[in-house]
Amino acid sequence: MQALLHRALDLLLPQRCVGCGRLGENLCPACVGQFAVLPSLHCPLCAHAVPKPFLLCRGCKITHPKLRGIVTIGAYAGTLRRAIHEFKYRNRTSLAPELGGLLSHALVEAGIPPCAAIVPVPLHPKREAARGYNQAALLARYVSQGLHAPLVRDGVSRVVDTPPQVGLSRAQRLRNVAGAFAAREGAFSRGGVLLIDDVATTGATLVTCARELAQAGGAPWIWGAVLARGG
Ligand SMILES: [Zn+2]
Numbered sequence: 534m535q536a537l538l539h540r541a542l543d544l545l546l547p548q549r550c551v552g553c554g555r556l557g558e559n560l561c562p563a564c565v566g567q568f569a570v571l572p573s574l575h576c577p578l579c580a581h582a583v584p585k586p587f588l589l590c591r592g593c594k595i596t597h598p599k600l601r602g603i604v605t606i607g608a609y610a611g612t613l614r615r616a617i618h619e620f621k622y623r624n625r626t627s628l629a630p631e632l633g634g635l636l637s638h639a640l641v642e643a644g645i646p647p648c649a650a651i652v653p654v655p656l657h658p659k660r661e662a663a664r665g666y667n668q669a670a671l672l673a674r675y676v677s678q679g680l681h682a683p684l685v686r687d688g689v690s691r692v693v694d695t696p697p698q699v700g701l702s703r704a705q706r707l708r709n710v711a712g713a714f715a716a717r718e719g720a721f722s723r724g725g726v727l728l729i730d731d732v733a734t735t736g737a738t739l740v741t742c743a744r745e746l747a748q749a750g751g752a753p754w755i756w757g758a759v760l761a762r763g764g
């Protein structure tokens with residue numbers, strides 16, 4: 534009910550920039566400009582140096598052979614952090630086109646190969662019902678439009694309602710989500726998959742989903758994409 538009310542207000546009230554409060558749009562160009570830090574040359578999973586932005590390092594590639602890398606817009610800080618917070622926890626779903634568009638742009642810049650499917654990280658149905666939406670699925674819709682690649686909304690499902698990852702170590706996070714996801718059997722053998730989530734902290738959710746997409750789903754490779762790293 535509260536989610537519905539928030540969304541109704543979203544439609545009625547004039548939009549203000551999440552960063553500077555300027556009237557007229559959700560995110561003004563000046564604030565978006567501040568996201569544009571140089572892409573990091575560190576492995577998104579372990580922070581070892583890598584030759585190209587967003588790629589997994591050699592050690593992580595051995596552990597996660599099908600996951601190629603994780604693309605991000607920027608660090609989880611400042612206006613990007615505030616925008617994600619509004620989008621994820623305060624029902625400001627009107628940010629989805631902007632944030633999805635920025636993520637599409639980052640993916641094009643990163644030069645990831647054409648993928649056969651775009652799959653959002655799912656919420657457990659109980660949690661999605663409570664929030665009223667799955668933020669990753671909203672992003673995935675706009676990334677699918679931006680990259681002209683098919684959206685497979687239910688490519689991965691959440692079969693266990695795990696406790697939130699906040700405050701857990703990397704090892705605890707991996708244990709927490711082990712067995713929590715299931716990919717559609719054999720559904721992805723025709724090509725690579727782009728897996729979408731809002732934020733990656735240790736990457737535990739993405740590596741677990743990627744493993745499912747490769748093993749059960751048959752995906753030959755997986756790229757991850759999240760709005761921000763950290764959190
Ligand atoms: Zn602004």
Ligand SMILES: [Zn+2]
Nearest residue numbers: 576579590593
């Ligand atoms: Zn690494």
